[in-house]
Amino acid sequence: xxxxxxxxxxxxxxxxxxxxxxxxxxxxxxxxxxxxxxxxxxxxxxxxxxxxxxxxxxxxxxxxxxxxxxxxxxxxxxxxxxxxxxxxxxxxxxxxxxxxxxxxxxxxxxxxx
Amino acid sequence: xxxxxxxxxxxxxxxxxxxxxxxxxxxxxxxxxxxxxxxxxxxxxxxxxxxxxxxxxxxxxxxxxxxxxxxxxxxxxxxxxxxxxxxxxxxxxxxxxxxxxxxxxxxxxx
Numbered sequence: 001x002x003x004x005x006x007x008x009x010x011x012x013x014x015x016x017x018x019x020x021x022x023x024x025x026x027x028x029x030x031x032x033x034x035x036x037x038x039x040x041x042x043x044x045x046x047x048x049x050x051x052x053x054x055x056x057x058x059x060x061x062x063x064x065x066x067x068x069x070x071x072x073x074x075x076x077x078x079x080x081x082x083x084x085x086x087x088x089x090x091x092x093x094x095x096x097x098x099x100x101x102x103x104x105x106x107x108x109x110x111x112x113x
Numbered sequence: 114x115x116x117x118x119x120x121x122x123x124x125x126x127x128x129x130x131x132x133x134x135x136x137x138x139x140x141x142x143x144x145x146x147x148x149x150x151x152x153x154x155x156x157x158x159x160x161x162x163x164x165x166x167x168x169x170x171x172x173x174x175x176x177x178x179x180x181x182x183x184x185x186x187x188x189x190x191x192x193x194x195x196x197x198x199x200x201x202x203x204x205x206x207x208x209x210x211x212x213x214x215x216x217x218x219x220x221x222x223x
Contacts, residue, residue: 004155033209035213042215043156043203050209056209056210091155100161101146101158102146103158104156104157105155107155
């Protein structure tokens with residue numbers, strides 16, 4: 001099992017550019033979560049999906065953020081346009097129904113300059 | 114304001130010492146989890162506790178869930194340099210709304 005796979009591992013972009021972060025969940029895990037981690041705010045839940053359907057996006061900071069899960073094997077988090085305050089590590093995590101534990105990917109470190 | 118308050122924020126100890134870190138909240142949780150995160154990686158689940166008063170042991174680590182299910186502690190016996198990392202507690206009222214504390218950053222010096 002390769003675990004939760006995120007790409008890219010690092011992204012440096014200029015303010016105003018579009019950024020797309022990608023996540024491949026563990027096969028069979030029907031819940032997928034996007035988190036953001038910063039020194040100031042810690043880990044924040046942005047949005048989660050169940051069976052590819054967005055359930056709660058109340059943590060998405062602004063309309064500049066959007067997330068999709070077109071199928072059970074793939075999810076994206078897009079920021080358009082990006083701003084320096086979006087700089088953070090973005091994590092994707094998944095779990096299977098009936099289980100408590102989340103499995104996190106290694107994260108994408110985003111730097112917006 | 115964090116829903117879950119962790120203390121201490123930083124802890125630096127010598128190899129072989131014992132330590133306890135705390136996770137407190139005014140909210141009741143259906144479950145509480147502890148994770149360890151190393152630099153450049155995502156958090157890794159250590160344990161889940163669901164019953165008030167529950168105690169779980171994982172080798173040198175002992176986890177306790179408060180009777181009222183509002184708080185938890187993690188005790189490490191005879192700490193080793195490999196225990197170094199960021200320890201995060203996370204509470205859920207339902208299993209899809211997991212909220213994390215800010216973490217305790219532990220350094221164990223050889």
